[in-house]
Amino acid sequence: SQLEKGGFPHFMLKEIYEQPRTIIDCIRGRINPEGTDVILSGVRDHQDKFLKAGRIIIVACGTSWHAGLIGEHLIEELCRIPVEVEYASEFRYRNPVIRPNDIVITLSQSGETADTLAAVELARNSGAFIYGICNVIGSSIARATDSGSYIHVGPEIGVASTKAFTGQVTVLIMLALSVAKLKKSISPELYTTMLHDLQQIPQLMERVLKLDTEICDLAKIFTYAHNFIYLGRGYNYPVALEGALKLKEISYIHAEGYPAAEMKHGPIALIDSEMPVVAIATADSVYEKTISNIQEIKARRGKVIAIVTEGNEDVRKMVDYVIEIPRVDERLIPLVVSLPLQMLAYHIAVNKNRDVDRPRNLAKSVTVE
Numbered sequence: 001s002q003l004e005k006g007g008f009p010h011f012m013l014k015e016i017y018e019q020p021r022t023i024i025d026c027i028r029g030r031i032n033p034e035g036t037d038v039i040l041s042g043v044r045d046h047q048d049k050f051l052k053a054g055r056i057i058i059v060a061c062g063t064s065w066h067a068g069l070i071g072e073h074l075i076e077e078l079c080r081i082p083v084e085v086e087y088a089s090e091f092r093y094r095n096p097v098i099r100p101n102d103i104v105i106t107l108s109q110s111g112e113t114a115d116t117l118a119a120v121e122l123a124r125n126s127g128a129f130i131y132g133i134c135n136v137i138g139s140s141i142a143r144a145t146d147s148g149s150y151i152h153v154g155p156e157i158g159v160a161s162t163k164a165f166t167g168q169v170t171v172l173i174m175l176a177l178s179v180a181k182l183k184k185s186i187s188p189e190l191y192t193t194m195l196h197d198l199q200q201i202p203q204l205m206e207r208v209l210k211l212d213t214e215i216c217d218l219a220k221i222f223t224y225a226h227n228f229i230y231l232g233r234g235y236n237y238p239v240a241l242e243g244a245l246k247l248k249e250i251s252y253i254h255a256e257g258y259p260a261a262e263m264k265h266g267p268i269a270l271i272d273s274e275m276p277v278v279a280i281a282t283a284d285s286v287y288e289k290t291i292s293n294i295q296e297i298k299a300r301r302g303k304v305i306a307i308v309t310e311g312n313e314d315v316r317k318m319v320d321y322v323i324e325i326p327r328v329d330e331r332l333i334p335l336v337v338s339l340p341l342q343m344l345a346y347h348i349a350v351n352k353n354r355d356v357d358r359p360r361n362l363a364k365s366v367t368v369e
């Protein structure tokens with residue numbers, strides 16, 4: 001009903017706007033009052049498992065799998081534990097090697113996804129420690145795991161996942177920081193910076209939500225596009241995949257996410273003046289590399305919408321449209337940059353008169369294999 005949507009026309013928009021609040025709910029009780037230390041109880045209670053982990057395997061589906069890819073970057077960079085990310089639907093049917101000192105991390109908003117639950121059951125027999133990151137309290141996956149952390153973002157009604165994704169990424173950041181501190185694999189400086197910036201995220205999200213009118217105007221220009229490409233590198237590569245998935249599922253426009261440098265190995269053949277390209281070119285360690293990828297797109301007359309860090313003037317000269325987001329530590333950029341992508345998909349879908357909250361052919365939780 002209208003009341004449940006809190007005055008918003010769709011649950012999806014309500015859930016996009018809830019994110020500053022849901023991040024606060026997600027980090028509450030996990031960061032000390034001084035804001036100087038973070039620990040997830042699931043990690044604290046099983047320190048030995050994390051200290052002796054030979055490998056971490058992340059299994060999930062869809063948006064949760066995209067969050068898992070960000071988790072891979074975070075855990076490998078900060079904790080120096082090798083990580084593999086698997087589609088639950090593939091993992092469960094391929095007789096994977098799982099060792100007793102592996103940790104299997106599973107991500108699921110609903111906690112009821114059939115393939116993910118089956119992957120967890122498969123992993124149980126291997127003796128590996130299983131850590132669940134779910135939203136729905138008491139869900140099947142939450143119950144089937146040895147330990148875990150809830151994301152605490154509240155009920156997500158829109159089929160297109162928004163606040164659950166940023167909640168999952170937030171938990172993965174806190175998990176990586178907790179484990180890295182235990183392992184002493186992170187410098188005190190980086191630990192402090194990331195923890196400080198994490199606590200700024202709700203405020204930064206509030207600022208990004210103010211871009212709504214700007215993004216709504218941009219959506220009008222691209223409503224009738226037949227295809228879209230989303231590009232990112234490093235921490236933003238999974239964000240590009242997620243941006244493309246959001247657009248596909250609610251607008252039914254064909255969209256592909258790619259790591260920007262992979263374009264030259266094939267997909268760049270698709271580029272002409274009819275192809276909109278959303279390029280994430282924020283201030284991070286791969287910024288310069290991403291810029292040369294954008295130049296390759298412009299040389300083929302692609303229409304580029306770039307997401308940049310505020311104050312960037314160079315990209316503006318190069319591309320067709322620019323969306324500016326506030327500056328934040330590179331590892332936290334996915335939390336901020338996801339919002340304009342969610343809003344862009346939302347407005348395009350609304351312009352096309354799509355059933356945004358209940359897109360065709362999709363269910364909120366996929367309880368069949």
Ligand code: AGP
Binds near residue numbers: 061062107110116160
């Ligand atoms: C996201 O927008 C999707 N509708 C879908 O990919 C979803 O993330 C996937 O089905 C996994 O669901 P889960 O997180 O509840 O396990």
